[in-house]
Amino acid sequence: xxxxAHVSAAGGISNAIDRIAEVGGDAVQxxxxxxxxxxxxxxxxxxxxxxxxxxxxxxxxxxxxxxLYLVNLASRDPEIREKSVVAxxxxxxxxxxxxxxxxxxxVGSHLGYGxxxxxxxxAGALRxxxxxxxxxxxxxxxxxxxxxxxxxxxxxxxxxxCDAVDRHPRLGLCLDSCHLWASGVDVSDAAALEAxxxxxxxxxxxxxxRALHVNDSQTPLGSNRDRHDRVGHGLxxxxxxxxxxxxxxxxxPAITETWEDATDLARMxxxxxxxxxxxxxxxxxxx
Numbered sequence: 001x002x003x004x005a006h007v008s009a010a011g012g013i014s015n016a017i018d019r020i021a022e023v024g025g026d027a028v029q030x031x032x033x034x035x036x037x038x039x040x041x042x043x044x045x046x047x048x049x050x051x052x053x054x055x056x057x058x059x060x061x062x063x064x065x066x067x068l069y070l071v072n073l074a075s076r077d078p079e080i081r082e083k084s085v086v087a088x089x090x091x092x093x094x095x096x097x098x099x100x101x102x103x104x105x106x107v108g109s110h111l112g113y114g115x116x117x118x119x120x121x122x123a124g125a126l127r128x129x130x131x132x133x134x135x136x137x138x139x140x141x142x143x144x145x146x147x148x149x150x151x152x153x154x155x156x157x158x159x160x161x162c163d164a165v166d167r168h169p170r171l172g173l174c175l176d177s178c179h180l181w182a183s184g185v186d187v188s189d190a191a192a193l194e195a196x197x198x199x200x201x202x203x204x205x206x207x208x209x210r211a212l213h214v215n216d217s218q219t220p221l222g223s224n225r226d227r228h229d230r231v232g233h234g235l236x237x238x239x240x241x242x243x244x245x246x247x248x249x250x251x252x253p254a255i256t257e258t259w260e261d262a263t264d265l266a267r268m269x270x271x272x273x274x275x276x277x278x279x280x281x282x283x284x285x286x287x
Contacts, residue, residue, distance in 0.1 A: 001244075002027035002061045002253040003268050013043055013098065014051040017058050023262040027062040027253035029104070029211075032094040035068045038083050040090035043097070051098045062253035063100040064140075064174070064211055067091045072108030073125045074118040074151055084108065085125050092132040092139070101253075102140045102210050104174045107151040107161065115160075118151060123164035126171070133170040138210050140172035145182035145226035153183050153224075155196070159203040173204070176213035177243045178229075181236060184222040188239020190282055197248055212254045214244060214268055228258040232267045244268065245275015247283075 004027030007019040013030060020028040033041040055063065068091075071084040088105060095103050110118035126139075133139050141161060146153035152161070158173065165171055177187050186192040200206060216234030218227035231240060244254060254272070256264055 001250060001272055003265050003272075004028045004060070004062070004253060004255050005259045005265065006030065006066065006255060006257045012047050012050070013041075013094075014047055014054050017051060017054040017060055020060060021054075021058040023265055025265055026060055027064075027255055028060055029064040029066055029255045029257070031068065032065050032091050033068060033087075035066070036070065037068070038070060038087060040087065041094075043094065048094075048097045055099075062102075062211070063095075063098065064102045064104050064253070064255065065091055065095040065098075065100050067103060067105035069106070071105055073122045074108045074110045074149075076111075076113065076121075081121070081125070085129065088125075088129050089132065092129065092137070095137055096132065096134065100137060102138050102172060102174065104140045104142050104211065104213075106142055106144065109149040110151060111149050113149075115149075115151065115157060118149075119160050119164050122151070122161065126161070126165050127168070130165065130168050130170060135170075138170045138172040140174040140210050142174045142213070143176055143179050143183070145179045146184075146224040147226060155199055155203055158200075162204050162208070172208050172210035174211045174213060175209055176215060177236065177240060178213070178215035178217045178234075179226060180243075181217050181221055182219060182223050182225055182227075186221055187243040188236055190242055190278070193242060193246060197246065201248075206248050209248070209252065212244075212249060212252050214240065214254045214256045215258050216240060230258050230260065231256050231264055232271065238271070238274075241271040241275035241278060243275070244272040245277070245279050247276075247279055
């Protein structure tokens, strides 16, 4: 497993590699533009090349680009929907230029008009955006905590999105531990996590999970509230070891979005080790 964090791209996107290397990470997530503004950031050819060179030198094994928070592919407002597509296209183009592995995004919200209708609205945009992916670069839907009309709160919704684009081979998933917990999946309980991942594998395919967001939660199980906490400091606490140690996640990048220093990555690595031991014991006892 690779361990990393979401870091700032201030001063140039290649600085993200310098920042993650400083704290001993081997995976990184970055915004390619301000997450709360529609205007894309333009990078020079030299800056993009420096990112690729620094990544190779630092041995960073995974790079995710997170799309801006304003994106809503399900909006009924044609201007918002078009801005969302343009923003995602810009993120994908920058991700291709730096040879990233994933673009992670939130689909958005149907704002109450209904999920089934929203899927039809989203599917066309997704098909066009997926044309910008490659064998290396995947477009990854992030599961949501389930507030309001947000899309991606359940396996039903994630499977429907996948089916709506004819199970495109490069539509991936990014699973967020806090969002799963908030949506009602107890990722700290081995049986509950195993059941969820078994259903995910049947309906969507575990091979579509391309990255993990490892965040603790400030709010209770099933709260539908997206309130991240630092790893090991929230209500999940030591229970995150169960999530991190699951055998299905063994080769994935684990990226925390709420961190302060290198101790957060060290804590993730420790939880992963303990989680692996727990799953190994569980598998032995089940034989």
